[in-house]
Amino acid sequence: MKEDWDDHFRDECGVFGVFGHREAANIAYLGLHALQHRGQESAGIASSDGHTLHAHLGEGLVADVFGAAQLARVPGDRAIGHVRYSTAGGAGLCNAQPITVRYGGGMIAVAHNGNLTNAGTLRRRLEAEGSIFSGTADTEVIVHLFARSRADSVEGRLLDALRAVEGAWSLVALTEDTLIGGRDPYGVRPLVIGDLDGAPVLASETCSLHLIDAKFVREVEPGELVFVTRDGVRSLKPFAPVRRRACVFEQVYFARPDSRIFDASVYKVRREMGRQLAREAPAEADIVVPVPDSGTAAAMGFADVSGIPYGMGLVRSHYVGRTFIEPAQSIRHFGVKLKLSPVEEAIRGQRVVVVDDSLVRGTTSAKIIALLRGAGAREVHLRISSPPITHPCFYGIDTPDRRDLVAANLSVEAIRERLGCDSLGYLSREGLLTAAGGEGLGFCDACFTGDYPIVVTDPPDR
Amino acid sequence: MKEDWDDHFRDECGVFGVFGHREAANIAYLGLHALQHRGQESAGIASSDGHTLHAHLGEGLVADVFGAAQLARVPGDRAIGHVRYSTAGGAGLCNAQPITVRYGGGMIAVAHNGNLTNAGTLRRRLEAEGSIFSGTADTEVIVHLFARSRADSVEGRLLDALRAVEGAWSLVALTEDTLIGGRDPYGVRPLVIGDLDGAPVLASETCSLHLIDAKFVREVEPGELVFVTRDGVRSLKPFAPVRRRACVFEQVYFARPDSRIFDASVYKVRREMGRQLAREAPAEADIVVPVPDSGTAAAMGFADVSGIPYGMGLVRSHYVGRTFIEPAQSIRHFGVKLKLSPVEEAIRGQRVVVVDDSLVRGTTSAKIIALLRGAGAREVHLRISSPPITHPCFYGIDTPDRRDLVAANLSVEAIRERLGCDSLGYLSREGLLTAAGGEGLGFCDACFTGDYPIVVTDPPDR
Amino acid sequence: MKEDWDDHFRDECGVFGVFGHREAANIAYLGLHALQHRGQESAGIASSDGHTLHAHLGEGLVADVFGAAQLARVPGDRAIGHVRYSTAGGAGLCNAQPITVRYGGGMIAVAHNGNLTNAGTLRRRLEAEGSIFSGTADTEVIVHLFARSRADSVEGRLLDALRAVEGAWSLVALTEDTLIGGRDPYGVRPLVIGDLDGAPVLASETCSLHLIDAKFVREVEPGELVFVTRDGVRSLKPFAPVRRRACVFEQVYFARPDSRIFDASVYKVRREMGRQLAREAPAEADIVVPVPDSGTAAAMGFADVSGIPYGMGLVRSHYVGRTFIEPAQSIRHFGVKLKLSPVEEAIRGQRVVVVDDSLVRGTTSAKIIALLRGAGAREVHLRISSPPITHPCFYGIDTPDRRDLVAANLSVEAIRERLGCDSLGYLSREGLLTAAGGEGLGFCDACFTGDYPIVVTDPPDR
Amino acid sequence: MKEDWDDHFRDECGVFGVFGHREAANIAYLGLHALQHRGQESAGIASSDGHTLHAHLGEGLVADVFGAAQLARVPGDRAIGHVRYSTAGGAGLCNAQPITVRYGGGMIAVAHNGNLTNAGTLRRRLEAEGSIFSGTADTEVIVHLFARSRADSVEGRLLDALRAVEGAWSLVALTEDTLIGGRDPYGVRPLVIGDLDGAPVLASETCSLHLIDAKFVREVEPGELVFVTRDGVRSLKPFAPVRRRACVFEQVYFARPDSRIFDASVYKVRREMGRQLAREAPAEADIVVPVPDSGTAAAMGFADVSGIPYGMGLVRSHYVGRTFIEPAQSIRHFGVKLKLSPVEEAIRGQRVVVVDDSLVRGTTSAKIIALLRGAGAREVHLRISSPPITHPCFYGIDTPDRRDLVAANLSVEAIRERLGCDSLGYLSREGLLTAAGGEGLGFCDACFTGDYPIVVTDPPDR
16 A cells, blocks of 8 residues: 555544543553554543543644643543544644533543544534534534533433434543543444553553553443443443444554454454465465565465565665655655665565555555566565455545545556556455454445445535 | 733733735734734634635744744635733633634634623533533633524624623634624723725734734724625624723733824823822932833833933843743842843932832832842832722733732832832822823723722632 | 844854852853843853863753753853854854863863954964864864963963964853953953852853842953962963953943943943933934934933933834744835834924934934834934944954945935935044043944054955 | 664764765755664764855754755755764763864865774874864864875875774765765775766665665775765775775664665575574474564574564554653553564464574563563563674674673573573574675674774773
8 A cells, every 4th residue: 555655544543541540641641652553643631630621732743742741731540542643624723632621511521533424414403503613523523412412411411422423433531530431333443441450441452551551351342331430430332233343444454463453463364364365366476575564464474375485675764754855856756765665685586476455546556566676576466455445434544535546446457557566466355354353243344345334424525 | 010020911812803915814923923912822813715714823922823834824815813811721721812613604713802701601501501612711602602693694693792791802703704803892902993005904902003014094992893894894883882991001001102092192191100100109319210111101201200310220131031940049039130130330329219010919029129229229219100909800901819919908108118118109090090091081990999890790719 | 223123233242151159050051141132143051060071052042052951961060151143154164152172181161252353364374283173263263272282281271372362352261170261451352250159250241240149349351361260269461461442332232231341331331422422413303212222321311411301212022033924015114113113102293313322234224214204203313322333343243344334435414315314413432432431441442443453464354 | 682662773873975966965865864774863964065065963863953944054066964873972062973174275074984993092192282172073083183184185184094093984075076985994884886867976875875766886895985076986995905894783783674785685684694593593483573673584584494484473663762751650661662562462372483683781682572471472582693792892883881791791591591581592603694695705793702803992991
């Protein structure tokens, strides 16, 4: 994949929560750091000291937004946090999270991962009733519904709000005295519960638990809400049960390989994808090369089954992510070269299988193929450890329009030709789902199939 | 005065607006720079390109918050702006202005100078109806009332909102196509209209017009609303007329001396205050010394009438306003010395009249008196060009509690003793009002008298 | 004067030293802050802990360059410091001071105020002998001469170096165990000795002593070197005595008015200049207005003698010094307006005497005159409290070429015409020297007369 | 290895040069970016426009130090640059490079990679002759020798200087009209020549050439100097020939795997080290896991030969390198966890071979072993793809004292016990040299053997 040199996919976010820890903000800060791959544009923490909420948000990485002074602004023994890819909305309005507000019953902070599919309709209804919106984040819709609810408890208000929304949401929320976690009935986005020396923890992925030395307890179940107070953790399942539809793309690309999500090891699933890919789309070649780091595990799997030696054909720079001054006299494939550099000695004269996790627009893959050819590859066989992406995601993954999805517009052969590789092979949907644990577990694969499990009342106009 | 070394009074803000200028954001930026004395903590600009609003806000001075890149974020030919002293609210919530939102009828940005006296009541009512509040700024109350109005025009909504609020407000607002300015019926805070080569301009003070080469047209009248569109400027006077109660403290301290507010030159008013002070509270002395820069004009006036030579007894540093590292081995009067330095040669052996504009807590004045004595002054006679401040302001000036107002608790003689000066004299209320143009013009002098012209439904709990 | 809006003259620097104080670096930091008017481009401190030297330098104001972390880099109980206007040299080389080096005998740090007039010759000689130069600061020449000396003591080396140089120098230096201060035989630049609870202090001006609560002891005498060690202060007068030639321009403009230099109060001298100016160049007018702050004291003096009321006709902004984004549609006199704003009410219809300290290129004065006319002044009479500047300074003041000195090229009448004022008057040389204490005290007035007291072996090629 | 979490070895530097390119500074900036792994603490570029030299240096990464404004400070069509690990010297003195100076014959800038072994002696001699030193970088010694030379050409001066120094140096230098590259007679550090559309390029490693699309021409040979002028490239071999002693540790760790140095592919050499390691120190295990990224290639090689599956057992974070706020309630192995995270699913229940490139202090390796055990590894077998490091490097690699080199003090078995692994195996010296191309090529392996090829006149006192 690698649609642009410094980042390709942009998940909406990662969320975190902790209750009853002396250093709640600091723990949230570390927990968010481990979720940094889920969003690099802004970071925020809201905390409660039992009486009032505190919040600090900023643009940039967690370690840029928070220093000792900023952490001191979010005191208390409970906190939630959020990392986010981008300000989706225009107009320079503020979409950073957690959104922290006062309402008729006190204060609440909410942070959310996913995408609501009826946000536009709800927003228009709320505006017609006199609500104002500062930004475009779906979270603001949830907060308004919560504030307008006539229920007389936090729980009641939250149920009113969450019953009104459609789409994918894994959220954490904080009131003066309660930490809340919840996942939509389909369980599209991940959310797990951990335990840090007795303090309950919520996080998008288990890698967040590892860093802070918290134990993994279990996933928040699809359609489950958990309320954490001084009296312990209470679970609620207020929604009509539906079949789980976990986002398989989390397994393909988003989640960190050392995480365990949807009851499976991300690393193992990816390596198995590569194995199955080798079975489905074998290649005659001398070396299997990953596009680091997103294609690494699948390339290993491809090598396992194909018997073709696994090699380091591309090196990833540790120093990108900064603004670069491009020379006027342009350098070929400048952008991708800042991030990836071919290992000429491994490539020259070889028939190369290069493995990536997915293919969106195809522009970066074309550059990688050109890099490999420039380094002397005799043949370049591109293998993608997921099926062709033919449909946009409406549940929280920032995919482009159909017109920019190369596989929505071209045949595999036509894509191959455009990319300039000698062969191109994808993993089948069946192969993908089997690697992810089996279709029976319930996955959303709409980006590969157009089979959208949740109604999309308000498709984005793009 | 000089209650603390780097800033003493903190007005709530300054506001600015311009309509129909190619470089609207840039003009707003310069206009706000000229209002920087009214607020140094945050700055913001919202603009309209005719279709949508854009906004950029930040902490710090105008020139810190806005560079070329930031100004590019607020395109369009109309803009409003705001500078603000402080985030009044706690909880780390966001109070910067203009507040820019989407509501049922489109978008609106509002910036406001003053203080609402029934904000708490309105806020509770709005919260009970499901509104959420991100911060504690009164402006947010106005925006919610506006959004909840059932009126079907911007004008109707705004009237609904402004009829509900009590207190002091001079505001600017911007919708996609209209620039709005307005002043509460009492006209507590200033707001003027200017003309920049045909583009209407709104500003808190006329000094803002000077910098951008705009002509002064007139004051927005108390209780007047002006709507600026492509079709021109329309004026509305929707409120029942009441007697003007312009804040006399703007004349005493807030406004810049090169401004003209409330139909009078600030500089001339202040010099006349000093003249009258010399008549009311003469002193036997060798030199008249201002506390720069707030006491400068009054000290000149004092010298005019007393015949005592005017001299430079204190020098003001141009380089404060930064964080300073105080040595462990503390320096006497360290804070005030960073800002003010005595001119020993002018002071030694002299009987000094030192003139300041007002006296709040008295702590800084005590340090200044000690500085002058340390520099060899034989006698120090403190003269204040306004009456004793005995009551807090509820209309937009950040005065402390009564318990911290030295004149609310001590007699003049007791204050003199605490400050350590040889004599202390204040200007009378009558003298002040006469200097400001005459009582007949209608002034609010509640801080000196406790005579609050506007009902204070929700006094701050302090 | 005011040749450009944000700063007009640029003295080379200010220097500071302290010996035997627990918080030496912190004291140096404060001492330099009080000398900030002598240089805003870079700041540096070198310290000794008795064994080795430490240094930290940076671009910007003292408070920008030094925070707690930076002060911790310069430990020890003795320190010297420097503020500097600009990197005179080209080539992006480093001219910040103090210059701290290791040499054959240990380490030394040197900071210097003034200008050597044979630096080019010495530099060429030293380079021919194999010395390398990192920058263009004269200080580097002194350090090289010091290092190359065959003398076997710090004192001997320093004498070798200082006997070789010509020009103006007031320097502070620091070795592992000794603080040194010195002034060239003519005493062109100021340097004073103070006492901070027993710790000897050196500073360019007495205002630096005031801030840190140090007592003024005496000036370092022309041609005197002082060596401060654990054993006390030792004075040396190693040079043949010559007549003192103190820079009278320090009195006219550079020094802070609360300082005492060359045995006189700067404030008093300036006020006396204004008095004499009124006698020599009277005007028929209604108001005397200073160009703040450099013309303030002289304007007071002018009012004293002329009997014309002193008034505030121009207000100086506290918020300049930052980069400003100039609108494309240019504003008249934009630059000067950011700094100075006319008080229209004081000016309109008046005959105005505007007093400034000096006139260099005349461009800013022309803008000020236009501002005053734009504000309605009926007549504008410019009075300069020093003589016409006809010659560049070679002793440490950054004056332009003769071709850019308006008074070197035009008659007074022609200047008046160019500036657009109704009359123009200067103070005479005699009047200036008398105000400064009398010609007998010995002043350098070369910028007014071309009478250069110290040979200029290497005039700058400009 | 991984002695501390954010970086383990610190080579002295990387150097770069280009001659005759319109955008020389921009090319240098990109070339240095590709050498960023050789030094992250400071970066600098010096350029020539044919008449004078320009320079800009700063602390931090290349992309932090240089933006468009900074690049504009180094105009001209020829430039050299430098990245550096650390300011070795104390006293806060300036060691950043290139060092740019004026000397008797003009200007020169020098940047250097390596370490002189008689710098102390030379420095003392130069100081005795009157030279001053601003920092502690060896480069300054070279520059002084150059400046003091009596030769009448740049070439003559440079030869005088380089004949006097002992140790390892690969340098680039720039005068007004000449770009110079050179390598010590032993060829300890790498330096290559490239060609960018006709413009000669010098760089520490070939990866730097790839990024800018320059062709690799050849290595600068040991003892060779190249002079690049308008007239072309001239080569000189002024030193008595000695046997090449290229630093084998460049192959083990320093160089980037996509580089080709010392006539061999770094990646291939490392993979071969891993292969040989598997032969010499086999293990009974289920999975081979690299310590990413330094152990990756060797782990692949180990898997090649052992037949044990290669797996991703540790994930490296892309977001470290920033300052982190450690929680008071400490997290086990906090530092290493920020950088490396175990993939529990790959590790649990497995017998793990973990491969790293080298072992210095052993502290980080111990933490990694503990992480793997914490993730459920049944057995942990540590394999190091180089021999035990028993001696410090004096030629440019920042190794600790012998007392901190674990292998200098403990037997392999004792190290194993301290690290807590089940077995520990090193690659033999012979195995290493064979993998690197054969002992006959001439390598320095002093860190493994104590056989120092170049006399160490001044060992560091540590």
